[in-house]
Amino acid sequence: MKKYLCHPQKGLHILGRILTYVFLIVLMLLAIGPFSWVLLSSFKNNAEIINTSLALPKSFSFRNYAKAFEMAPLASFYVHSILIAIFGTLFNLTVVGMAAYVISRFRFRFKGVVIALISALMMVPGAALLQPLYLTAKNLGFYDKLYGLMIVYAAFGAPQSLYILSSYFLTIPREMEEAAYLDGASFTQTFHRVILPMAKPGFATAGVLQFLLCWNEFQFAMTLTTGNKARTLPVALYYFKSQFGTDYGVMFAATIIVIIPSIIVFVLLQEWVVSGLAAGAVKG
């Protein structure tokens, strides 16, 4: 006790640590709680879910998972989702990365207008976009095409990526580029050799969010496709959500099937960021 009084700094430090842990534990519980409940329930049958909602499943049977694959074309939708998410993200980062660079680095006329225009896109309500975008897709021929959804999602995520990337580019010191220019590098060379490697964490963050957008979007995946040639996993989830559908277990299994790849991608991308950080340490 006396020791505590003698070292108020240390007391504060301990209090700080306790508060930190409480804060973290609450957030972790909030994050993992619902997910683990769904995970557990995906192994149960209806009666178990309803009567003993908090208990562990009686047995870990994969019956619900097998049934989920039977009821909806999950396998082919999986392939579509992966292709659309990967290429939609690459396309988005490539195109928006370039725009973000000049917006964060240069003053030019109409810059405000460009930012306002792209910001406006974020606000266009989905309900208003459905029908015009359907017509656009039909007329330009990307209705029911994998690359159609890819382009659409790249555009949906453009404002978000633009904000993230340009904010990241701003933190990269200008001296690096000036040195490159002095060495005789061109504009494009500077962008590729100096900016891109240093902005890896920014690209990874924007990439994760863009990937999730592609992975989770439902309304347009439904409206802009017909047949099962270009549909994605969120559409499959609705196979279990019919008005008179009652089988919770299968619904949960399907949800888990959809979530797992996103978690893996997130972990992998984050690893890549961390390795990128080591390389980024040269700067400054």
Place this chain on the structure above:
Amino acid sequence: MKKIKETKKRVTAAILAAALALSLTACGNGGNAASSNDANSGSSAEDTANEAAGSQENGDDAGSDAPAEENKERVTLKYATFRVGAHVMAPSEAEILRLAKEKFKDEFDIEVEEIPSDSTYIDKMKVLAASNDLPDIIEGKSGLFEIALQGNLAVPLTKYFEEDPEWRAAIGEANIAFNTRDGEIWSAGLSGDSAVGYYYNKELFAKAGIEPAKTWDEFFSNCDKLKEAGITPLSLATGEVAYSSNLFLAAAIGTSSPEGYEFMTSLSKHNDFNRPEVIKGIEIVKRLLQEYTTQDAVGAVYANISNNFYMEKTAMIPNGPWMIPDFSNPEKAPEGFYDKVGVALFPNNGMVVGSDYGALVTAKGSDAQIEAAVKFLKFLSGEEAQKIRLEMGSVPPLSPNVTPSPEFIESNPLFADLLALQGEAEYKCYDMSFVSPSNFSSEWKTLYPELVYDRITPEEFALKLNDIAARSHE
């Protein structure tokens, strides 16, 4: 180090090039797709462009101006269905489509689009209707019938019914009258009038010492007895489209007075709900929701209430014949549950019925396209398909010729009971969706909580319904 950078540069350049190429292909394919569309359906690229500009072409000129050489083209019909996945009628729909493809394989192709979940189907059809690009056959439910008519998107079927008395007989005059507007028949029903009462758990009823009620007073006293025996009387839900609560609302309005019966049997949509008979019905439902149902009723969805009934947490659930197969489905209900279930009419010998808006032909373009669509519709609504729906999904048929096989009746006594009740019912009322505009469907779930938590009185509830009706354009 330099080499790595070079490679990186090349990779980035390659990605850029790929992206560019991709956007170019997008445009290139655009031309192709438009021209192949052209060949198939006769809707030219210019047409579509015109629609984009907002000038809503309609179906008036459809079929008349198709070039002759297109008749040789093989027709492809587009059809969309929401009866997939967990939908109760998914198996029968799959079987019907399989047979149709087989039957018409020499005449035309059928391209099926699966649209999981009913509400998604309606949303997408509305988008397609606004773009004048509907599939060749759509269903008329939830306001789509009205939209197709208002937009001149549907083909009148009167002349096809005149040419084919057999088809006419298979559909029956009642349904034909139901789907006639301004002297033209617009759609063909796919199922007979659904008869809806409520199912009850015989064991739980015996435990409380009660029988299905004949009057509303008796119904409430039954509910009290069930409560005394520690049983929650009713499965009701206000979520989704509040179907189960609205069944009681319809029955309560329709069986309480002659005016109420008239109100619930009208073929036109009402816009004035501020009437004594409606308010009285709202009061009854309010009482049921406040005192005699589960705690999760407000906001509950069908999955909740059906499971509550299967798990014997509640003694009654209102629903139609399509629920019967689930009682004996081991994936859904416990073993032996089917035998515990009885079926009853609403108090005062009331029954809630639904006529089927069926399906409309919305094909456009060449005569061949429309002819094929009509043929396909004839099959979808014909006796063979009705029989399949009956035996695989317990859907009542339209045609008197379609009768359940003896084995079906034997293995399905509940269905026979329900058919018998249909004969006994004195008051057959439509359910709420027939007498109210389609935009009501999304409002019940936010209105009922207000009523149950005493934020508004039944009178105010009725006035709010009037507001919603005023916003509708039907």
Place this chain on the structure above:
Amino acid sequence: MYKKNKLQILLYILPTLLLAAIIYGISVITLVGTSFTEWYIGSSPRFIGLDNYIEMFTGRNDFYKAFWNMVIWIGMQCVIHVSIGLLFALILSKQEWYWKIARTVYMIPNIISGAAVGMLFIFILNPEYGAVNNIIRAIGFKDFSVNWFMDYNTAFFSVTMMWLPYAAVPSLLFLAEIFSIDRALYESARIDGATDLQINLYVVIPLLKNTIGTAVILAATGMIQKLDIIMVTTGGGPGNETINLPMYIYKSALMDNNFGYANALGTFLIIFGISIIFTIRLIFKVGQSDM
């Protein structure tokens, strides 16, 4: 060096503009244009001037409720949500043993689509068998029963809790930024005798200013687009307790079939959204590199 590259600037910005024009071009023109018309599905638009806007501001409808709910949610999201993300990032930036796993776990709710999160919460908050009520009953309140989504006292709170605490996205932005800060800055501050708290307050946070602005913008726009999670859970109810503008627009367009009115609401939403973004940019001086 900047002036020489006008063409380069154009070339770099053009693909994004093209992409936006292809996907949004027709939509935005239709949206704004038809907001001055009476346009129901199945009929052609008919010019009616400002009638839709007059109805919006003066009619007996849910517009003001939807608007204020949205504004409250934007405010909470910008302040509380972003703060939670910032705090989380600052804690993780110490890279203690748990930091990688904590970061991944925290991200999970953001990985799941809005509709799935909504469905999940419906189950967890079910008054009969949901986990939350059962846990409360298990710890002693035997008769506890709250209908979280439908009860007037809890609906707004329950809906808010589906997004407010899940601040993994802002924390990702902050972490990426914090790691790019020169370690030498920390060390010199520490040599000067600064505590962790002081370093965070006086060194790290000021450097994050731009990113905080970005995070606030993304948080605000996220709220302006929030639809599926509300649609799946409360549908805006009970009554209009949890309605927001996107939900109101959806109902007007696809339930009332009133495209003209919905598009007037949409036009308002776009103008409101842009002014929010520019206000935030002004407050945080986003985009002005002053390093």
